[in-house]
Amino acid sequence: MKILLLGCGNVGANVARQLVPRHPEIECIIGDLNLANAEKLAAELGPRATPVSADIRDPARLDALLDGVDLVFNAVGPFYRSAVPVIEAALRARVDYIDINDDHDVAEALFLDPSYHQRALEAGIKLVIGCGSTPGLTNVMARMLADRLDKVREIHLATAVPFVPDLLSPAVIDHMMHITAGEVVQFVDGEYRKMPGWGGRLEVPYAAPFKAYPSFFIGHGETVTLPHFIKGLDQVTNRIAFFPEAGAEVWRSLIDLGLGNSEVIEGLGISPLKFLTHHLSSDVGRKSVTVDLSDEPWAVASRVEVVGERSGAEVRCVLEHHLDLPTEQAEDSTADPTPTCARLVIEAWLAGGVAGKGLLAPEVCLDAEAYVRAFAQETGGRLIETETVLKRDLYA
Template sequence: MKVLLLGCGNVGANVARQLVPRHPELEYVVGDLDLAAAEKLAAELGSRVRGVRADVLDPTRLDELLDGVDLVFNAVGPFYRSAVPVIEAALRARVDYIDINDDHDVAEQLFLDPSWHVRALEAGIKLVIGCGSTPGLTNVMARMLVDRMDKAREIHLATAVPFVPGLLSPAVVDHMMHITAGEVVQFVDGEYRKMPGWGGRLEVPYAAPFKAYPSFFIGHGETVTLPHFIKGLDQVTNRIAFFPEDGSQVWRSLIDLGLGNPEVIESLGISPLKFLTHHLASEAGVRSVSVDLSDEPWAVASRVEVVGERDGAEVRCVLEHHLDLPTEQAEDSTADPTPTCARLVIEAWLAGGVTGTGLLAPEVCLDAEAYVRAFARETGGRLIESETVLKRDLYA
């Protein structure tokens, strides 16, 4: 069996570093636009791995790479540029596809147009979109809570992360501006609506050692796929907080200054966004926007809240996942839990545990309880569950 892993950046390389030693029986191809990076990673991982140059915007090259492949995993960002071209190639080659897409507009394009699902069914393949930490783990956490109810009406997702400019690579800044600087999709009153990114301020409470943080709308795939696959929902929202609050205020100011604009300024030959991505990666940029984290946890938190009905009562269930950040960054580690999330989905696929055919998302094709427990066990993360009865005898 042959697996094609596209993208040798931080996430893609760490997926390969986790996957290859666990499954040495497979044949692997790792591809990147930077051939040297692909070959270096392949040499590190051993003789079962071959490094190649991969331009995801070149259909002919993609067709060559997918020939004879059983699965393609896409970690090439930003996904608003890369996802659809690789999906088109997977459809042509009739090859199963998994990615970590975290751009809302890609999810809209795919899931709100039924032709993509039809084409995948006709090809007899699985297209599994958004298998990272958020979206991905968060979707499955939501499904885990929904499955415990008779009927779910609302799902509210939130993430809290420390504002550390030095950890924001140019690719991350590009992505974060893409999902916060314009309009983003939320599911409100039973329909998809465009809402202002970094709007919808809400104080979201987290369990200790976290606190309540002002949180703001972001554009992620969860607000598209969860109501698509879980019928009867009225609300699905997704928010993020940088902490302390000063970090969120810095981000708000960058948006308001227009630094998320991708249009090139002709006289300079560079866009405000391109400048920002490199500025925040520089020592001067880090110094200019750093905030005091001395009273905050060195960790990230994901929170999923589901409101619904069970046994005639209205209940609110909350599931949080807390994950400590590493104190030192090494080449083969990442503060982002996404590689572990993605690797677990790939392993589920290898074991026949990804159910269904067509256009899929993690919440509809994975064993929710098993996936969430496996992630927490492997990462050392903490799962914190709580439940509140809001109204008893709902039908009395």
Template sequence: MRVLLLGCGNVGANVARQLVPRHPELECVVGDLDQGNAEKLAAELGPRVRGVRADVLDAACLDELLDGVDLVFNAVGPFYRCAVPVIEAALRARVDYIDINDDHDVAEKLFLDPSWHQRALAAGIKLIIGCGSTPGLTNVMAKLLADRLDKVREIHLATAVPFMPEALSPAVVDHMVHITAGEVMQFIDGEYRQMPGWGGRLEVPYAAPFKAYPSFFIGHGETVTLPHFIKGLDQVTNRIAFFPEAGSQVWRSLLDLGLGSSEVIDGLGISPLKFLTHHLASEAGRKSLAVDLSDEPWAVATRVEVVGERNGAEIRNVLEYHINLPVTASEDSTADPTPTCARLVIEAWLAGKVSGQGLLAPEVCLDAEAYVHAFACESGATFISTENQVKRHLHA
């Protein structure tokens, strides 16, 4: 069994670090635009792993790499530039595909155009999109809660993260700007609607040690795929909060100042976004944008709320998980939940436990109970579940 792992950045490398020791039966190829990074990771992982140069924007390069491969996993971002070319190559090679796409417009392109599903069916493959922590685990958490109800009307997702601009890599800054600036897809009143990024302010309550934080619309795949696969929904929204609130205010200011623009400034030779990524990594940037985190938890919280009916009563189910951040810089692959989430999907595929064919998302092709349980056991995350009956006897 040969698996091609594309992308040797933090997430891609840590997926490989988790996967290879657990599966001695696999022949793995790790690919990166920087061949040196790929070869260094391969040497770390042992003789069953080979490092190669992989340019995901070069169709001929991809065709060569996918020849003889059983599965390709794509961790090359930003996905709004790098997902579709690899998907096209997987279709040409008739190779199953898994990624951690977290850009809303990729999900829109794929799931709102039925031709992608038809092409995958014709090729006899699975294209499994958005298999990280969010989207990915969040989708499965939503499905787990939805399965406990007779009818589901609303799904609301939210994430709260400490504002640490110095920890944002250039790729993460690019992604964060992309999903918070301009318009982002939400599912409102039974329709897909473009809403203002970083709009839709809502105080979202979290369990202790977190609290309620003002949260804002982001563009993620969940608002596209959940209404696609869970019928009868009226609302699906996704929001994010930086905490403390001063962090969200700083981010709003950066967007309002146009620092997320990728257009090159005449006479300067770089774009505002390029400047921003360098400024955030500089000593001056760290000092000028720092906020006081001393009274905040050193952790990330993700919250999924599902509202629907059971036995004629309106029920609100909430499932939340908290995961601690490392105290010091570390290559620990469990500090970020995304590699663990992705590796669990790859392992489900290896075990023949990914159901369906064609274009898929985690909520439709994974066993929700088993997946969430496996993540909880392996990640050390704290899960908090609550259920409230909002109103009795909706129907006379």
């Protein structure tokens, strides 16, 4: 079994570190634009890992790399640049594809254009998009709750993360600005609508040790794929909170100052966004946006709320996942649960547990209950479930 893994950043490298030792049947080709990074990771993983130079902008090179491969896993961010080129190569090579895409506009381009699904069906392959923590785990949490109801009307997703400058790598800043500094897709009143990123403020309550945090619209794939695969929905929203609130205010100020703009400033040769990524990577930049976290949990939380009907009653189901952050950062660990989420999807694919063909998302092709339970068990995360009957007889 041969897998091409593209991208040796934090997520890609940690997926490989988890996957290769567990599966001696796998031959893993490690591809990165920087060959030295691929060579370093391959040397760490042993003889079943082969380093190669990979440029997702070069179709001929991608075609050569996908020749004879059974699966390509794409961890090259940002996905608004990388996803479609690699998907096109997978379609040409008739090779299954999995990624961790977390950009809303990529999900729009793929799922709102029926040709991608049709081409994947004709090629006989699976294109599984958005298999990280959010989107990914959150989609499957929503499916797990939806499956317990007769009819689903609303799904509301939210994530709460501490505002920690040390966790804001250049890639994270680029991505976060991309999904908060412009218009983002939400599903409102039965249709896709563009809403202002970092708008739609709502106090979202979390179970202890978290509390209620002001949360704001972000652009992620869930608001595109969940209405696509779960029919009859009226609302799907997705919000994020930086805590404490001072962190959210810092982020709002960066957006308002135009520092998310990617256009190069004439005469300077650098965009505001490029400046910001470098500035926040410096000691002075990190200190300038540091906030007091002493009264907050050192953890992240994901919350999925599903409202619908069961046996004639209106029911609200809520599932939260709480995950402690590591107190020390090592090269082979990450505060981001995405590598574990992605590795579990790849393992499901290896075991024949990814259902269907064509263009897919985790909520339609995985065993929802098994996936969520496996993730919580492996990460030590806490699952908190609540259910409230909002109205006992909808038809009285």
